[in-house]
Amino acid sequence: MKILEDINLSNFSTIKIGGKAKIIYFPENIEDIQFLIKKSQDENKRLIPVGIGSNIVFKDGILDYIFVSTKRLKKLEIKQRKDTFFIKAQAGVSFKEIVSIVKKFNLEGFENLSGIPASIGGATAMNAGAFGSEIFDILQEIKWIDNNGNLHISKKEEIDYSYRKTQFQKEGFVYEVIIVLKKSNKNISEIIKKHLLERNKKQxxxxxxxxxxxxxxxxxxxxxxxxxxxxxxxxxxxxxxxxxxxxxxxxxxxxxxxxxxxxxxxxxxxxxxxxxxxxxxxxxxxx
Ligand SMILES: Cc1cc2nc3c(=O)[nH]c(=O)nc-3n(C[C@H](O)[C@H](O)[C@H](O)COP(=O)(O)OP(=O)(O)OC[C@H]3O[C@@H](n4cnc5c(N)ncnc54)[C@H](O)[C@@H]3O)c2cc1C
CATH class of the missing domain: 3.90.78.10 (UDP-N-acetylenolpyruvoylglucosamine reductase, C-terminal domain)
Incomplete structure (x- = not known):
């Protein structure tokens, strides 16, 4: 597993504030994450998952936590059954990557979320949303690891979530999700373009x-x-x-x-x- 030491955390937060991480880990599979969870228990250090960093801010100074970046969890798989698409995405896949699939197959259900600068893991943990939609609307299944290193495959109904809140803000590492989207009769690329323009105007x-x-x-x-x-x-x-x-x-x-x-x-x-x-x-x- 890739490990970096003495790293500027401002590069891991989109507001560009923060001190230095003693160490950041870049797991590539479930075993790597389980290893890091055990390490955090053994060393009595907090484990902090980090996605794109678009909702996270770090304090100044030296931070001695187990920072776990999802940058190397990028697997993406698409399955189609008639008009329904099942997108299996690991935590580090970005919304941008999902948007290109959505546009390619003209899929409906993701368009309102399209401009959020998120990773799948961060968005799931935050229940990110916009324009009246949220990611939990389109999630089918979440594969996650609890603080004891146990792997769970949960239907979304089994997860505690509400507006911008999920159980993962307290515990657990989101490893992979399945998103379900359908072929649309609308021009999805046009809708996405409109949302992006609106964001640009307001943000x-x-x-x-x-x-x-x-x-x-x-x-x-x-x-x-x-x-x-x-x-x-x-x-x-x-x-x-x-x-x-x-x-x-x-x-x-x-x-x-x-x-x-x-x-x-x-x-x-x-x-x-x-x-x-x-x-x-x-x-x-x-x-
Ligand atoms: C310009 C701009 C526009 C935005 N617009 C919106 C918007 O419209 N709607 C909206 O909801 N948000 C919005 N956000 C906020 C942000 O993009 C979302 O909250 C997004 O979901 C964060 O994803 P991330 O990958 O950057 O997560 P991070 O910021 O890296 O992490 C956020 C939280 O999730 C945790 N986390 C990250 N990955 C995992 C994982 N794999 N498992 C468990 N926990 C994890 C982190 O520890 C942290 O607590 C916006 C941000 C910016 C900068």
Whole structure:
């Protein structure tokens, strides 16, 4: 298994913040992951799966955890039964790769998710979603490994999941999923293009970011609350809530973890005092 030492974690988070990992592992199969889980138990160190890093932010300094990148878990298999396609994808397969299959066969069910910069593992752990769809809508089966190293093959109904939340945020390594999609009569490439244009219009894609900072509270929008509380464009040194989208943090160059945390705390306090709503963080913070 490939191992890297003394690695800049900012290269593993799309907001480009973070200190150094003592070590990062790149497993290639189930046995590698089971080995790493055992190691994390033996050494009493947290195991942290890392996908594309588009929802994760690392603290500064030296981090001595078992970081496990899914970059080498890239197997992808397509099976077709009449109009139904079964896409078996390992954790490190990117949404971009799924989108090219979707476009090639004009498949329906994935189009709303198409612009999310995710890996299969990260998206499953986060139950990523957009435009009224979420990945759990189209998952059939999840192969995952628990914290004792046991392998499970679960139907999605057996997994605890809800809006941007799954049991994998507490425990377990997503190894592989099966996605089910159907041939469509609509022009799927056109729909995807429209969604991408809309994202481009609304999201600060020209700067390092990690997507939505907070989940939308029931009946409201985190972005709207932040805006009303005066946080659109609010900046501490090089970290800011974007001018373009108040719920997206952006890094203007040299943002650091401390400033990011200070900005989050300010925003959370202000929104709570102004609206009596506790914002729940969507981004995963590794301290
Ligand atoms: C520009 C931009 C737009 C975005 N738009 C959206 C959007 O529309 N909808 C949306 O839901 N999100 C959005 N996001 C957030 C992010 O893309 C999603 O949460 C995505 O699912 C994260 O995938 P990842 O591979 O980058 O995961 P990471 O950020 O690497 O990890 C996220 C979490 O999942 C865990 N994890 C990663 N892989 C595994 C695994 N194999 N097994 C178990 N746990 C794992 C990590 O430990 C971490 O806790 C956006 C982000 C950006 C930067």
């Amino acid at each position: 600060p894609l020209n700067l390092p970011t990690i997507g939505s900072t907070y989940k939308n509270p029931e009946g409201s929008f985190a972005g709207l609350l932040l805006e009303k509380a005066g946080f659109r464009g609010k900046r501490i040194n090089d970290i800011a809530f974007s001018e373009k989208h108040a719920n997206f943090l952006v890094n203007y160059g040299n943002a650091n973890f401390k400033d990011l945390m200070n900005l989050l705390e300010l925003a959370e306090k202000k929104v709570e005092s102004q609206f009596n709503i506790k914002l729940e963080r969507e981004i995963r913070i590794i301290e």
